[in-house]
Every structure is written in structure tokens, then in C-alpha cells.
Amino acid sequence: MKRTVLNPWVSIIWTLSLIPAHATTTTHGAAVDSLAIVSEIADSIKDRTPVEQPAPMSLEACMRYAVEHSPAVRRQDYTNRNYRQDYIESVAALVPAVSGSVGASTSFGRSVDPETNTYTDVSNFDNSYSLSGQIPVFAGLTGINTVRAARVMRMQGVEELQLARDEIALKTMQAYFDVVYYTESVRLAREQLETSTAELAKSRKLFELGLKSAADVAEVESQQASDDYLVTQQENNLALAEIALSEAMNYPADRPLRIDTALEIETPAGVAPFDEVLGNALEYNPKAVAAQHDVRHSKLQFSIAKGNLYPSLYVGGGYSTNFFMNLDDRSLYASFPNQFRDNRGFYVSAQLSIPIFGGLTRRASMNRARNNWRIAEQNRTETLRTLQSEVAQAYQQMLGYGKEFVQASKKSDAARLAYEAVSGKYERGMVSALDLQTAADKLLEARSERLRARLQYIIKVRLVAYYNGEPLIR
Numbered sequence: 001m002k003r004t005v006l007n008p009w010v011s012i013i014w015t016l017s018l019i020p021a022h023a024t025t026t027t028h029g030a031a032v033d034s035l036a037i038v039s040e041i042a043d044s045i046k047d048r049t050p051v052e053q054p055a056p057m058s059l060e061a062c063m064r065y066a067v068e069h070s071p072a073v074r075r076q077d078y079t080n081r082n083y084r085q086d087y088i089e090s091v092a093a094l095v096p097a098v099s100g101s102v103g104a105s106t107s108f109g110r111s112v113d114p115e116t117n118t119y120t121d122v123s124n125f126d127n128s129y130s131l132s133g134q135i136p137v138f139a140g141l142t143g144i145n146t147v148r149a150a151r152v153m154r155m156q157g158v159e160e161l162q163l164a165r166d167e168i169a170l171k172t173m174q175a176y177f178d179v180v181y182y183t184e185s186v187r188l189a190r191e192q193l194e195t196s197t198a199e200l201a202k203s204r205k206l207f208e209l210g211l212k213s214a215a216d217v218a219e220v221e222s223q224q225a226s227d228d229y230l231v232t233q234q235e236n237n238l239a240l241a242e243i244a245l246s247e248a249m250n251y252p253a254d255r256p257l258r259i260d261t262a263l264e265i266e267t268p269a270g271v272a273p274f275d276e277v278l279g280n281a282l283e284y285n286p287k288a289v290a291a292q293h294d295v296r297h298s299k300l301q302f303s304i305a306k307g308n309l310y311p312s313l314y315v316g317g318g319y320s321t322n323f324f325m326n327l328d329d330r331s332l333y334a335s336f337p338n339q340f341r342d343n344r345g346f347y348v349s350a351q352l353s354i355p356i357f358g359g360l361t362r363r364a365s366m367n368r369a370r371n372n373w374r375i376a377e378q379n380r381t382e383t384l385r386t387l388q389s390e391v392a393q394a395y396q397q398m399l400g401y402g403k404e405f406v407q408a409s410k411k412s413d414a415a416r417l418a419y420e421a422v423s424g425k426y427e428r429g430m431v432s433a434l435d436l437q438t439a440a441d442k443l444l445e446a447r448s449e450r451l452r453a454r455l456q457y458i459i460k461v462r463l464v465a466y467y468n469g470e471p472l473i474r
Contacts, residue, residue, distance in 0.1 A: 056260040059176050063473050066172040066249040067165045076164045080157035087150035094143050096135035103128045106327070123327040129340075134316035134349075140307025149300035156293035163286035168248070169472040173462070175245040177455050180261045182238035184451050189234045192444050193227040199436065200224045202427065211429055219433030223440065263458060272468050274395050281391045281467040282384055291380040298369070298376035305369040308362045311354045320345045391467045398460035405457050408450035415439075415446035 057065070067073055104127045136143060203220045206212040246257055282288050321344045323336050333339070355362060422439040425431045466472050 056258045058260045059173065059263070060473055062176050062245070062249055062259060063169040063172045065251070066168050067473070069250040070164070070168045071250070073161070073164050073168060076157070076161045080154070080161055083150070083153045083157045087147070087154055090143070090146040090150040093146065094136075096133045098131070098133040100131045101129075125325045125327055126322065127324075128320070128322040130318065130320040132316065132318035134314055137313040137315055138310075139312040140310035142304050142307040145300050145303045145307065149297055149304065152293050152297045152300060156290055156297060159286045159290040159293060163290060166286060166466070166472055170463075172245070172248045173459065173472070175241070175248040176259060177459055178241040179238065179245050179259055180263060181451060181455050182234060182241045183261045185234045185448065186231065186238050188444060188447050188451070189227065189231040192440065193224070193231050196220070196224040196227045196440065199423070199426075203433070206427070206429075216433040219437060223433075223437045263455075271398075271464070274392070277395060277464060277468045278388060278391050280469045281387055284469055285387060285467065287383055287387050291376075291383040295373070295376045295380050298373040302366065302369040302373045305362070305366040309355060309366065311352060314351045314353075315349065316351070317348045318346070391464075394460055394463045394467060398457065398464050401453050401457035401460055404453040405450065408446065408453045412443075412446040412450045415443040419443040 104125070107124045107126070200217075200220045200223075203212050203217045207214065207217050242257060245251075245259070246253065249257075251257055321340050323339045323343070325333050334342070419439040419442070422431055422436055426433070426436045462472070
């Protein structure tokens with residue numbers, strides 16, 4: 001592309017350099033215009049210089065980018081921050097509640113004299129101070145259970161955040177391998193097109209020599225056109241796969257995305273037994289752990305609702321003092337420090353609250369919390385059963401795709417040898433063009449099957465390792 005852009009401008013510059021000297025002296029203005037044109041051409045060439053392409057991203061880089069820029073992961077992170085605030089609030093509820101107040105008032109006309117407790121026509125100033133506190137002694141253990149429930153929610157939030165990251169990473173990994181698959185499919189289709197184009201050229205030469213008929217050449221032309229169509233189809237599939245990968249990664253649409261398609265076959269050294277993989281998944285997988293935390297949280301919510309049926313006991317105390325002054329004659333009353341000291345008052349209180357009847361709201365809340373607890377247990381059972389099925393399928397698919405890859409490799413090698421043999425026979429006129437086309441189709445099919453089995457095997461190996469406790473992003 002760069003060569004096609006530069007050649008016209010180089011020709012124009014070379015032509016301008018051939019203008020005679022006397023022409024430049026007689027047509028000075030035209031020479032100036034020519035130099036201006038050359039300057040503009042140089043600027044346009046500079047503007048069309050391609051920007052340095054970013055380095056190809058590996059699978060881990062794509063998954064890491066997707067996790068860091070995922071709105072779902074960010075939402076869960078903010079949700080976890082709310083869980084932390086709920087925990088802080090529940091802990092603070094066990095600390096004594098302390099409140100203080102300061103008041104000031106001025107009265108004019110008839111008012112009560114605090115010294116004589118009689119009405120007088122004076123102007124007074126009153127300043128009061130108070131400090132009080134209260135702490136729950138017993139409230140059906142609702143406070144402690146609230147703290148426990150908030151702590152469980154924080155732990156559940158951690159697992160839900162990890163689960164959100166894993167889901168984004170798995171989605172990105174699948175989209176990444178789709179791009180790799182279609183990239184390789186485009187390469188195979190182009191190789192097939194090059195082969196069929198070369199066969200068409202040979203057939204035309206053999207036709208000119210009288211060794212092939214027009215029907216044979218037409219058959220090869222049909223195969224070449226079919227291969228050309230396949231290239232276009234696979235290129236379109238590749239473009240759609242790249243769009244899907246950009247969407248999964250939340251990658252900017254105005255930036256080119258390049259990935260590293262050179263992947264190696266992962267051969268696990270001693271695959272863990274299925275029972276071990278399943279046991280680790282049911283115990284440590286974020287889905288299983290989050291479901292267990294949900295059961296614990298629902299159970300604690302039931303304990304909180306049940307504790308509201310019990311009596312609650314609160315104790316508290318307070319301190320108060322005030323200052324009073326006659327605005328007409330300030331000498332009638334003691335000074336502020338003396339009144340602040342002499343007018344002090346203290347109190348200690350105890351409050352026992354016994355729920356007797358409240359419209360059955362407490363009992364209904366307790367029954368509702370018990371039902372939610374049972375629902376959480378059923379959800380956990382369903383989650384574990386689904387997880388067990390996912391692990392079993394992934395493990396079996398890993399074994400199956402491993403065997404398919406070995407067989408597909410043998411089939412691909414055999415199809416290649418068969419195609420080379422049929423191609424040689426076709427050149428000698430021993431087989432028809434239809435036989436050559438059939439051999440070419442079988443070769444392409446075998447190579448595609450090998451590619452599919454290879455990529456699926458890599459995916460399932462990583463998925464089984466994930467269920468066994470290894471992180472997806474390595």
C-alpha cells in the first residue's frame with residue numbers, strides 16, 4: 001500500500017526536476033507554484049505514514065484487560081464497598097449511643113424567674129447544656145447476629161467479585177479462541193485457494209497441450225471459485241469474531257485490536273483424577289462458596305427476626321446543667337462558672353421493652369426469614385448440582401477432545417498424502433478433476449477438524465484446571 005501511494009508523487013517530483021533552467025527563469029511564478037505543490041505532496045505523504053501498530057495481546061493480556069474494564073466487575077466492587085459500610089454500621093450499633101445538646105434562649109416581658117419561681121416583668125437569658133448516652137444490654141442477640149450477617153455478606157461479596165471476574169475471563173477466552181479459529185481458517189482457506197489456483201493454471205496448460213478436456217478445466221475452475229468464496233466467508237466470520245472479542249473485553253471500537261494467535265498445545269503433566277477436581281470445585285469454586293455464604297446469611301437473618309420476639313433491655317445515663325441571667329440587672333445572679341457547677345444534674349435510666357402484640361409483624365417477619373433460609377438451601381443444592389455437571393462435562397470433553405486431536409492429526413496427514421497422490425495422478429491423466437476436487441475438500445475438512453479439536457482441547461484443559469483451583473489468568 002505504501003508503494004502505491006509513493007510512486008505517483010515520486011514521478012511528479014522527477015518530472016518537475018527535468019524542467020529546463022531557462023524555463024524556470026522565464027516562468028518564475030510557475031516554479032514557485034511547483035515548489036509549493038512538492039511541499040504539499042511531502043506533507044500528504046507524511047500524513048499518510050502508518051501509525052505504529054500495537055503489540056499483539058496474548059490470551060492472559062486480553063482476559064486481564066477485560067476484567068479491569070468490565071462494568072459488571074466494577075458494579076460488584078461498588079456493591080462490596082456497600083457491604084463494608086453495612087458491616088461498619090452494624091459494629092457501631094453495639095457501641096453506646098452518645099448525644100449532646102446546647103441551647104440558648106432569651107425571653108422578654110413576663111417570664112418565670114428560676115430563683116423565685118414567680119412571674120416577673122424582666123428580660124432573661126437562659127443557656128442549657130446536656131449530655132446523654134444509652135447502650136443495649138440485651139436485645140435478643142440481634143446486634144451480634146447483625147454483625148455476623150454483615151461479615152458473611154462481606155465474604156460473599158468477595159466470592160461474587162471473583163465469580164464476576166471469572167465469568168468475564170471465560171467469556172473473553174471463548175471469544176479469543178473464536179478469533180484464533182477463524183484466523184487459522186482464513187489461512188487454511190487461502191492456502192486452499194492458492195493450491196486450486198495453481199491446479200487451475202496446470203489444467204489450462206494441459207488443456208493447451210491436449211492432455212485435458214474443457215470439462216476438466218471447468219471442474220477445476222469451479223473448485224477455484226468455491227475456494228475463493230470460502231476465503232470471503234471465513235474473512236467475514238473473522239471480522240465478526242473480532243467484534244465479539246472487542247465487546248467481551250470492552251475494548252474501544254476506534255482502536256485496532258491485535259492478538260497473538262500462536263498458541264501451544266497444553267499437555268497437562270498427570271491430569272488430576274476426576275474425583276479430586278470435583279471435590280476442589282465443590283469446596284473452593286466461587287459459585288459453591290458464594291452459595292454457602294448465602295445460606296449462612298439467610299440463617300442469621302432468621303436469628304435476627306427471631307430475636308425481635310424477645311424483650312430488650314437498655315441502660316443509659318445523662319448529665320445536664322444551665323446558666324440563667326437577668327439582662328436588666330446582671331448582678332442579681334451568680335457568674336457563669338458558679339452556675340455551671342451548681343446547676344449540674346445527673347440521671348441513670350434502665351428501660352425494659354417487652355413485645356406483647358404488634359399486629360403479628362414480628363412473627364410474620366420470622367416466618368418469612370425462615371422461608372428465605374430454606375430457599376437459600378435449595379439454591380445451594382441446585383448450584384452444587386449444576387457445578388458438578390459442569391465439571392463432569394468439562395472433564396469428559398477434555399479427554400474427548402484430546403483423543404480427537406490425535407485422531408484428527410493422523411487424518412490430516414493421511415488426507416494430505418492422499419491429495420498429493422491424487423494431484424500427481426491428475427497431472428498424468430489417471431483421475432478426473434472431480435476426484436481432485438474431492439481430495440482437496442477432504443484435506444480442508446481434515447485440517448479444519450484438527451484445528452477445532454486442538455483449540456477445544458486447550459479450552460477444556462484450562463477449564464478443568466480452573467475447576468481444580470488454578471486461576472484463569474496466569
